[in-house]
Amino acid sequence: MSANVYGIDLGTCNLKIFCKGTGKVINEKNTIAIVNKNQLYAFGDDAYAMYEKAPDSIKVSFPVVNGVIADYNNMQIMIGELLEKYAKSHIKGAEFIVAVPTDITEVEKKAFFDLFYKSRFKPRSVLLCEKPIADAVGLDLDVNSPTGFMIVNIGADTTEISVISLGGLVLSDLLHFGGKRIDESIINHLKRNFSLVIGQKTAMHLKETLGCAIAQQEETVETIKDES
Ligand SMILES: Nc1ncnc2c1ncn2[C@@H]1O[C@H](COP(=O)(O)OP(=O)(O)OP(=O)(O)O)[C@@H](O)[C@H]1O
């Protein structure tokens, strides 16, 4: 395998690209902003900054929903622009390994494959890899050992629970909820109890800043104010 290899995870919230050659991981919001219905205005983190703040002429959207490609054209534009931005000179003839959720249809899988195979970058090869296997390799687990590893990947729209042993998936279940469900609960709680309306971005920020599964020093909303 050459160094011209890219590992891709098209998440509902974040798009991650691992470049084997440089060892770097690019992590940008999987968001696109379109102006006048068909002109690219911004993508990635720049487009996410406009989410919930853009005028009617700019449509900010997420091309991946529930872990699968919901807007193929915009996803193609996004991935093309991102690869051009970060890996322009090395991208021709590269190998792409694309992580896909386990519980999806053949048509949904083909969309992930075509996105790269039919791209202008003319890849040498495109391989689809089940997300739990990619997670295990990323965690540096010895996936080929006869020991069962349980992996729980909580994303924005999906939660994938899998058991891996001897290099293969023994069990896997894809649940259609993730971090966004917590954001919605925060929005509903503030609305119901405090008559306060906040957007999804604010809810996510509150969750990530104040929430923690492990006991820690108590954080307050004032802390957020100080940081911003
Ligand atoms: N420190 C944190 N505390 C709580 N939640 C967090 C934290 N950091 C990130 N998250 C949440 O994790 C989710 C994003 O995770 P991730 O990038 O793995 O999702 P994704 O791969 O885009 O989504 P999916 O796998 O469902 O397609 C968001 O809902 C985000 O708010």
Ligand SMILES: [Mg+2]
């Ligand atoms: Mg994910």
